[in-house]
Amino acid sequence: MPLANDAPRAGTFSSGAAIDTLKDAAQGLGHAGGVALHLHGLEKSFGPTRVLRGIDLDIAPGEFVAIVGKSGCGKSTLLRLLAGLDQPDAGEIRFADAGGGPVQPNKRIVFQEPRLLPWAKVVDNVAVGLGEGRRARAAAEGALEAVQLADKADQWPARLSGGQRQRVALARALVSRPDFLALDEPLGALDALTRITMQALVERIWREQGFTAVFVTHDVAEAVALADRVVVLDAGRIVLDLPIELERPRGRASAEAGRYEQRLLDAILG
Amino acid sequence: MSFGEIAYPAARFAGRATGVLPRFRLDRLQPLLPYLLPVLVVIVWQAAASFGLIATRLMPAPVDVVRAFWDRTVSGELAADVEASTIRAVSGLIVGGSIGFALGLINGLSKISYGLTDTTLQMVRTVPHLALIPLVILWFGIGEPAKLFLTAFGVFFPIYLNTLHGVRTVDPQLIEMGRIYGMNRWTLFRRVIFPGALPSIFVGLRFALGIMWLTLIVAETMAASTGIGQMANNAREFMQTDVVVLALVIYALLGKLADVIARLLERATLQWHPAYQRAGKE
Numbered sequence: 001m002p003l004a005n006d007a008p009r010a011g012t013f014s015s016g017a018a019i020d021t022l023k024d025a026a027q028g029l030g031h032a033g034g035v036a037l038h039l040h041g042l043e044k045s046f047g048p049t050r051v052l053r054g055i056d057l058d059i060a061p062g063e064f065v066a067i068v069g070k071s072g073c074g075k076s077t078l079l080r081l082l083a084g085l086d087q088p089d090a091g092e093i094r095f096a097d098a099g100g101g102p103v104q105p106n107k108r109i110v111f112q113e114p115r116l117l118p119w120a121k122v123v124d125n126v127a128v129g130l131g132e133g134r135r136a137r138a139a140a141e142g143a144l145e146a147v148q149l150a151d152k153a154d155q156w157p158a159r160l161s162g163g164q165r166q167r168v169a170l171a172r173a174l175v176s177r178p179d180f181l182a183l184d185e186p187l188g189a190l191d192a193l194t195r196i197t198m199q200a201l202v203e204r205i206w207r208e209q210g211f212t213a214v215f216v217t218h219d220v221a222e223a224v225a226l227a228d229r230v231v232v233l234d235a236g237r238i239v240l241d242l243p244i245e246l247e248r249p250r251g252r253a254s255a256e257a258g259r260y261e262q263r264l265l266d267a268i269l270g
Numbered sequence: 271m272s273f274g275e276i277a278y279p280a281a282r283f284a285g286r287a288t289g290v291l292p293r294f295r296l297d298r299l300q301p302l303l304p305y306l307l308p309v310l311v312v313i314v315w316q317a318a319a320s321f322g323l324i325a326t327r328l329m330p331a332p333v334d335v336v337r338a339f340w341d342r343t344v345s346g347e348l349a350a351d352v353e354a355s356t357i358r359a360v361s362g363l364i365v366g367g368s369i370g371f372a373l374g375l376i377n378g379l380s381k382i383s384y385g386l387t388d389t390t391l392q393m394v395r396t397v398p399h400l401a402l403i404p405l406v407i408l409w410f411g412i413g414e415p416a417k418l419f420l421t422a423f424g425v426f427f428p429i430y431l432n433t434l435h436g437v438r439t440v441d442p443q444l445i446e447m448g449r450i451y452g453m454n455r456w457t458l459f460r461r462v463i464f465p466g467a468l469p470s471i472f473v474g475l476r477f478a479l480g481i482m483w484l485t486l487i488v489a490e491t492m493a494a495s496t497g498i499g500q501m502a503n504n505a506r507e508f509m510q511t512d513v514v515v516l517a518l519v520i521y522a523l524l525g526k527l528a529d530v531i532a533r534l535l536e537r538a539t540l541q542w543h544p545a546y547q548r549a550g551k552e
Contacts, residue, residue: 083450111443111447113443115446117444117461117462119465119542120461120542128461129451129452158542158544
């Protein structure tokens with residue numbers, strides 16, 4: 001049975017057969033695989049404000065989880081904890097391999113702002129995490145190709161459009177083959193049409209590389225379009241954990257997607 | 271630059287009103303326009319001197335200044351004086367500038383060092399450095415060390431302040447990014463903090479160049495056996511107004527030259543900056 005090797009994630013994530021077939025195909029192309037993520041009783045306060053009040057969440061290897069919620073609901077804080085930028089006040093974050101053993105994941109984060117070094121050429125920005133040298137440059141050029149910006153390698157970032165800059169930031173995160181990628185509203189500052197192409201790009205690369213992705217967004221439609229599962233945060237708690245059982249590639253504005261969006265919006269707006 | 275932006279629509283308007291030729295000529299002459307006024311002033315000045323409207327004892331004719339320039343160039347005196355002044359200026363800049371640069375970096379990166387030294391430096395900064403001349407003469411006499419001290423002291427502050435400001439205002443988001451992407455402290459400095467501070471450091475350098483020449487002029491007029499200030503001072507004693515004005519012109523040219531070099535350096539190192547990218551490469 002071809003799906004047998006997907007057994008560890010069957011408990012948390014039931015997907016259509018079509019997705020798994022696609023994923024198996026991707027695995028043949030140097031699929032890196034993701035890590036599992038277990039959060040238990042996560043709490044974080046800033047001064048008197050309790051931003052996260054006990055988050056429990058299990059994410060399967062290679063799963064794409066979107067976190068949505070009103071601004072100030074704690075979603076970016078949660079992401080910063082996952083990425084290791086901040087430390088939780090209580091609770092634990094455990095990364096595990098497919099067999100359940102603890103691992104030290106190769107984590108990367110993509111921010112809302114591209115955060116490119118303005119004084120480094122595009123290709124050097126992509127290679128930032130690799131060090132310098134010819135091999136780093138070759139890898140960076142490969143990653144730029146994946147985001148369709150190979151021809152911009154020797155440009156200054158100031159010459160690029162907002163969407164192109166964010167694609168460079170994505171290439172920079174992907175070039176080191178992460179097994180966990182945190183995305184903090186990476187498309188939030190882009191115009192609607194650029195967003196749609198970027199969403200398709202993010203999805204394609206995720207399917208090719210198979211990393212575990214946590215994607216914070218305030219856009220419910222974006223979450224439904226991309227994620228295996230959407231988690232709704234409100235006032236520092238998970239109020240809804242909704243698997244999106246739509247086949248990929250997902251069409252835009254289908255009636256089914258609309259129903260998911262409605263459920264999520266109801267949960268967010270309470 | 272700003273003139274070009276204003277003048278262009280006017281030129282286009284003129285072209286539309288009277289045919290193609292006026293627009294073409296205006297565009298061609300535009301680079302020369304800034305020099306029109308200085309050239310005119312020199313011509314009027316020369317004419318006034320030639321017709322005896324100005325007493326050449328007080329203000330020499332431009333031709334006399336050129337002649338003084340020629341005489342002193344041929345005799346080699348001018349080159350020796352310019353060399354002496356330049357060496358003084360550059361050594362003052364190197365000493366004061368590197369101390370200011372180093373302290374600016376250290377105080378920008380270390381809270382302890384900043385807390386310890388910055389307030390003191392800010393207090394010392396309020397003293398006009400030329401007011402130290404009497405004290406400096408008592409300490410060092412009137413020789414070269416006194417000039418070096420004054421120039422270095424004057425140059426120190428703009429470079430210190432702007433380096434500090436540059437380092438402290440580097441985008442914290444970029445620093446966070448560098449940390450996440452595994453840069454160690456040295457790489458972070460080399461690839462994020464220093465390039466980020468560079469535009470501000472250049473601002474400091476250009477301020478410092480102005481102060482450098484000013485200090486040098488005062489120091490050389492104070493006492494010196496070589497240098498342009500000394501040349502002007504000697505000339506004053508013999509009422510050689512042409513040489514005095516020549517000294518002023520040389521100072522102006524050296525100041526301009528230093529500024530041009532700083533600009534070229536800026537252009538070479540800040541290519542990434544939108545303000546330094548050539549227009550029309552779009």
